Amino acid sequence: MSKPRVATTSLAGCFGCHMSLLDIDERILSLIERVDFDRSPIDDIKHISQRCAIGLIEGGCCNEENVRVLYEFRKNCDLLISVGDCATMGGIPALRNNIPLQECIDEAYRTGVTVYNPDDITPQDPEIPLLLNRVYPCHEVVKIDYFLPGCPPSADTLWAALTALLSGQPLELPYELLKYD
Amino acid sequence: MSKSKSVVTEICNRYGNTRVRLMDIVRDVQQELGHVPREAFDLIAKGAHTHRVEVESVISFYAFLSERKKGDVVIRLCDDIIDRYQGGEAVAEALTRALGIGFNETTSDGRVTLEKTPSIGMSDQAPAMMVNDVMVTRLTPELIPGLVAKLRQTNDPQSLVESYGDGNNAHALIRSMVCNNIRxxxxxxxxxxxxxxxxxxxxxxxxxxxxxxxxxxxxxxxxxxxxxxxxxxxxxxxxxxxxxxxxxxxxxxxxxxxxxxxxxxxxxxxxxxxxxxxxxxxxxxxxxxxxxxxxxxxxxxxxxxxxxxxxxxxxxxxxxxxxxxxxxxxxxxxxxxxxxxxxxxxxxxxxxxxxxxxxxxxxxxxxxxxxxxxxxxxxxxxxxxxxxxxxxxxxxxAIGTQRSTGTKLLSVCGDCARPGIYEVPFGTTLREVLRRAGAENTAAVQVGGPSGQMVGPAQFDQGISYEELATGGSMMVFSNDRDILEIVEAFMEFFVKESCGYCVPCRVGNVLLKSRIERIRQGDGAPADLAYLKKLGESVKRMSRCGLGQTSPNPILTSLKNFQPVYNALVREDKTGLQKSFHIMRAVEEASVIAGRRSEVFHA
The missing domain is CATH 3.40.50.11540 (NADH-ubiquinone oxidoreductase 51kDa subunit)
Structure with missing residues (x-):
């Protein structure tokens, strides 16, 4: 029987959750014995190639490209996990949700104190994905099966969650892995 | 400012310069000046031997107190589901047309402010409104132009009262058109x-x-x-x-x-x-x-x-x-x-x-x-x-049941021929109450108000008592023509507005509950949403500190229990795993306008 496949992606996140995944250190060797990685920034595969058992989503949705990727994951993964606070709640990027979109764009490209833009150009290349009206947590866009809180969730949390899912055991995270103060 | 200064000083003296009477002090200042101006906060604080922040927090807390100058006359239309079903929306529209302003606005001459307010205790003679302290009941859209013209002419809310209600409502010190409706x-x-x-x-x-x-x-x-x-x-x-x-x-x-x-x-x-x-x-x-x-x-x-x-x-x-x-x-x-x-x-x-x-x-x-x-x-x-x-x-x-002795006053309102007050011995069945009130084709009764429970015909044979159908008196009757979830949503809106905001489960939870009901009403709901409502509703009840949050999910929890088919008919399992409530084209619309181009990803 072929190994279950795992795909990962970072949407409107900082890649901190992926760094945390790499923090499982040498356990990554035992992980790749048990699973095959499909689409992921870690192996740089651009699109999901076949049905995956698990999709790990870092970050919420701030633009149309995020939504497209999330749709691809939902369509091709049996289980989707929102990893970290941005995927779960929108996180830091969602701080813009109370500021009009035009103001956000102007602050980024024209009026911000560190901006150098003598021609006062706001880039409009069609390659740049359109921003959404606000930043959405993933579960408002697609159905999410599990949530792993934390900023980022610790390597031990990720490891415990993945091994529990792969062995079909119920996931019981000890208190130490869920408190952050 | 000198006027308000002497007014405030006098009022603070009237109440013995004590902070315990702060409610009376700010109410009287409001009465005298039409609002409680920000400049008066320090004066009041000094006069009542308290802190400015206490004064400010009192004024910001109560709906009838305002630091903003309002019209000489404030019209508060009762915005309640009962009033709405008795034609309240048409009355609201007639008011905005006759006054030429929207709600929460004041006429340009500064004379009239128009607002909405939750239930004002006139559900048996709805729709009703308060014009300053004067109750005007049994409104129709046709009556509004005449009432507004009269108010403009006399500037006296009492002039809107043409005949008095029964009993003491006609007393020289009440002079109100409110009727007792003791049935x-x-x-x-x-x-x-x-x-x-x-x-x-x-x-x-x-x-x-x-x-x-x-x-x-x-x-x-x-x-x-x-x-x-x-x-x-x-x-x-x-x-x-x-x-x-x-x-x-x-x-x-x-x-x-x-x-x-x-x-x-x-x-x-x-x-x-x-x-x-x-x-x-x-x-x-x-x-x-x-x-x-x-x-x-x-x-x-x-x-x-x-x-x-x-x-x-x-x-x-x-x-x-x-x-x-x-x-x-x-x-x-x-x-x-x-x-x-x-x-x-x-x-x-x-x-x-x-x-x-x-x-x-x-x-x-x-x-x-x-x-x-x-x-x-x-x-x-x-x-x-x-x-x-x-x-x-x-x-x-000897009256009533063993555990609920005596009689209970019921305020019956909504879809019935004889709304009003019924004094019944405890143990009287809901069906009997409905019969006496002339309620026909009843689909649901909200027993005990929004914080009570919504019951259907299966519960109509239960008695009014602490052990079966407990109520503080409110009995809202809804006929088959009404939309159960519209009622539930209206109640949740009420709780969202009335939450004091102190504890998170109530302040945030009620908003989440209400928005999920909206989603279901729009046809975007899935069966998982019903489980979510139940779980979140129970959390809000368990984790809130006072009776408001401990009962605010009741409209949802009791209607889920007693009207499950209504919910089931509205939700659909979705195999795609996409949330129907998320609309990508709406989400990119604003950016699309700013960029002057369509979505490359989603616009086929």
Whole structure:
């Protein structure tokens, strides 16, 4: 029987959750014995190639490209996990949700104190994905099966969650892995 | 500024320059100046020996207080599901057309401000509105242009009252068009009775014997929670404290209830007699009637009743010749906050602060008003107590059921031919109540108001009692033509607005519950949403600190239980795993306009 496949992606996140995944250190060797990685920034595969058992989503949705990727994951993964606070709640990027979109764009490209833009150009290349009206947590866009809180969730949390899912055991995270103060 | 300065100083002096009377002070300033200007905050704080932040927090908390200048006349249209179903929306539209302004706006001449307000206790004569303190009931869109023209002409809200209602509504100190709508009187409260006989009998007994009588009668609190009144009085009496207090909760804010309105109009003496008996039993010398701001039109009358009783030695020092017994009552006006019907909030409000609830324990019987032992009872409870002393505990206990003795006043409103007040013995079935009220094709009844439960025909044979269908009095009837989830959403909107915001489960949870109901109503719901509603609703109930949050999910939880098919018909399992409530084209619309191009990803 072929190994279950795992795909990962970072949407409107900082890649901190992926760094945390790499923090499982040498356990990554035992992980790749048990699973095959499909689409992921870690192996740089651009699109999901076949049905995956698990999709790990870092970050919420701030633009149309995020939504497209999330749709691809939902369509091709049996289980989707929102990893970290941005995927779960929108996180830091969602701080813009109370500021009009035009103001956000102007602050980024024209009026911000560190901006150098003598021609006062706001880039409009069609390659740049359109921003959404606000930043959405993933579960408002697609159905999410599990949530792993934390900023980022610790390597031990990720490891415990993945091994529990792969062995079909119920996931019981000890208190130490869920408190952050 | 000099005018407001002298006004504020005078008002602060009037209330003895104490922070405990801050509610009265800011209410009077508002009355005098039309608003409480920011510049006056420091003056009030100084005059009441408190801090500016206390003044500001009180003004921002209560709906009827405002630092913003409003029109000379403020029209508050009752925005309640009952009013809406009786044509309230058309009335709202007629008002905006006649005044030429929208809601929360003031006419350019500064004369009229238009607002909406939750239930004002007129559900039996809806739609209704308050014009300053004047109640105008049974509105129709056709009546509005004439009313507005008259108001423009006279600038006097009282001029809108063309004929008076029945009974004391026509009293020289009330002069209101409100009707009592007493449909059925029972043996206890609305029956004819001999004035002061209960008080006289009580004074021949020891306070302990009075408490024993009330306990033996089985009387339970009529506000809805049903605590044993005799036990409450006993605990108040036994709690250590130099001073004790008797508070009367006349803040009936539960949408759909109006029975206290009728009692305050027709049975004020009986109520105060009951309070006086409570004062005697508990050892309190001060009573406070907390009167909801919406019932300000009854205040001059009630003050007159109090004065008359003082003159007749029924209040004051040495009541009825009993040299040992002193008791007097003051009226504390509320200012438009539903939460103040919760007893700890009511106490906070009487103490001149925001109507924030406080933790129980300690219960008010141990540490209530001014940290002293306090018995807080409903208007109707005091009326019952006076009648029990008159007629005897056995007489009272023989009425009703074993665990719910006596009669209950029901405020029946909504889709029925005869809305109004029904005094029925406990144990009367809901079906019987509906029959008497002339309700046909009834789909649902909200028993006990939004914080109570929504029941369907399967529950109609249950009795009105603490053990089956508990209610503080509100009975809202909805026919088959009504949309159950529209009603539920309206109730959730009410709780979102009335939450004091202190604790997260209530402040945030109610918003989440409401938005999920909206999603289901829009046809974007999935079966998982129903499980979510149930789980979140239970969390809000369990984790909130006061009665508001502990009951606010009830419209959802009880309708989920009793009207499951209605929900099931609206939700659909979705195999794609996409959320139907997320609309990508809507989400990118704004950026698309800014960029001047369409979505490359999603625009096929």
């Amino acid at each position: 059925e009187s029972g043996a206890v409260i609305l029956a004819d009775y001999k004035r002061e006989r209960g008080l006289r009998k009580a004074l021949t007994e020891t306070p302990a014997d009075v408490i024993a009588d009330v306990k033996a009668s089985g009387l339970r609190g009529r506000g809805g929670a049903g605590f044993l009144t005799g036990l409450k009085w006993e605990l108040t009496r036994e709690s250590p404290g130099a001073e004790k207090f008797v508070l009367c909760n006349a803040d009936e804010g539960e949408p759909g209830t109006f029975k206290d309105r009728v009692l305050l109009t027709e049975r004020a003496d009986l109520m105060i007699e009951g309070m006086t008996i409570a004062g005697y039993a508990t050892g309190a010398e001060t009573g406070i009637i907390y009167l909801r701001g919406e019932y300000a039109y009854l205040r001059p009358y009630l003050e007159d009743v109090l004065n008359r009783r003082r003159a007749g030695k029924l209040l004051g020092n040495g009541i009825l010749g009993n040299a040992e017994f002193h008791f007097d009552v003051r009226i504390q006006m509320g200012a438009g906050a539903y939460i103040c019907g919760e007893e700890t909030s009511l106490i906070s409000s009487c103490e001149g602060t925001r109507g924030d609830p406080s933790d129980r324990t300690p219960f008010p019987v141990a540490k209530g008003y001014l940290v002293s032992p306090t018995a807080v009872n409903n208007v109707e409870t005091y009326c019952c107590a006076a009648r029990i002393m008159d007629q005897g505990a056995g007489w009272f206990a």
